[in-house]
Amino acid sequence: MTQLSPADTAKNAAAIAAVALVRDGMRLGLGSGSTAAFMVRRLAERVEAEGLQLRCAATSQATADLATRLGIRIEGLDEIGWLDLTLDGADELDPDLNLIKGGGAALLREKIVACASDRMVVMADGTKVVDRLGAFHLPVEVIAFGWQTTRELICRALARLDLTERPILLRKHDDQPLLTDEGNYILDLALEAIPDPHALSQALNEIPGVVENGLFLNLCDLALIGQPDGNVTELEAIQEGLE
Numbered sequence: 367m368t369q370l371s372p373a374d375t376a377k378n379a380a381a382i383a384a385v386a387l388v389r390d391g392m393r394l395g396l397g398s399g400s401t402a403a404f405m406v407r408r409l410a411e412r413v414e415a416e417g418l419q420l421r422c423a424a425t426s427q428a429t430a431d432l433a434t435r436l437g438i439r440i441e442g443l444d445e446i447g448w449l450d451l452t453l454d455g456a457d458e459l460d461p462d463l464n465l466i467k468g469g470g471a472a473l474l475r476e477k478i479v480a481c482a483s484d485r486m487v488v489m490a491d492g493t494k495v496v497d498r499l500g501a502f503h504l505p506v507e508v509i510a511f512g513w514q515t516t517r518e519l520i521c522r523a524l525a526r527l528d529l530t531e532r533p534i535l536l537r538k539h540d541d542q543p544l545l546t547d548e549g550n551y552i553l554d555l556a557l558e559a560i561p562d563p564h565a566l567s568q569a570l571n572e573i574p575g576v577v578e579n580g581l582f583l584n585l586c587d588l589a590l591i592g593q594p595d596g597n598v599t600e601l602e603a604i605q606e607g608l609e
């Protein structure tokens with residue numbers, strides 16, 4: 367077996383801990399990105415070794431392809447309906463387990479799948495844990511039609527939240543606008559810090575050309591944080607309203 371780098375050891379450790387939560391008969395959401403890929407590989411090992419009967423929906427074509435290749439059957443979300451558990455990665459997470467996602471351009475399906483799950487568990491390495499969200503550019507999925515107008519409307523919405531002069535970058539692939547699985551564009555917002563994620567998320571989603579933004583607020587129940595030495599720590603969401 368090839369030796370993993372310290373960063374990959376951390377991701378793999380988090381992924382293994384996440385897959386340990388899977389029980390026979392579960393309906394699962396499978397996330398996207400490199401940490402999620404470790405999770406899919408580990409899940410495939412368990413499916414083969416234990417004969418687990420699972421129903422799985424994927425958050426991206428890349429994850430669907432990997433899972434299928436490894437012998438995990440992927441179904442459409444609407445065929446399964448509600449999910450028991452979604453396992454996904456994140457680009458940033460704060461102490462309240464609010465997230466930035468979409469570094470892999472899969473935020474739209476990821477959010478739909480997370481919202482359709484009883485429980486969302488995030489797997490990440492320690493570099494993703496921050497005091498305040500926003501150093502990672504916030505991805506926003508927009509309709510291609512009129513995207514420059516949408517960008518201008520985002521700029522104005524940011525100004526109303528005192529986030530002026532923040533670059534908004536069209537994500538590219540091979541010098542062309544990157545297309546998401548849904549055929550949309552991604553705008554990356556270089557915000558530095560997000561003082562009020564709820565206000566920002568609401569303001570962005572009120573703009574007609576915006577399909578969805580990469581802020582995942584009050585969605586994550588548990589984060590499994592892998593370390594380069596292979597240890598994993600758990601961060602749980604604090605339930606609002608509890609004494």
Ligand SMILES: O=C(CO)[C@H](O)[C@H](O)COP(=O)(O)O
Pocket residue numbers: 397398399400401402454455456457466467468469470471472473476
């Ligand atoms: O949101 C995502 C894809 O849209 C990923 O979960 C996020 O980018 C983390 O990826 P990685 O595990 O490769 O660091």
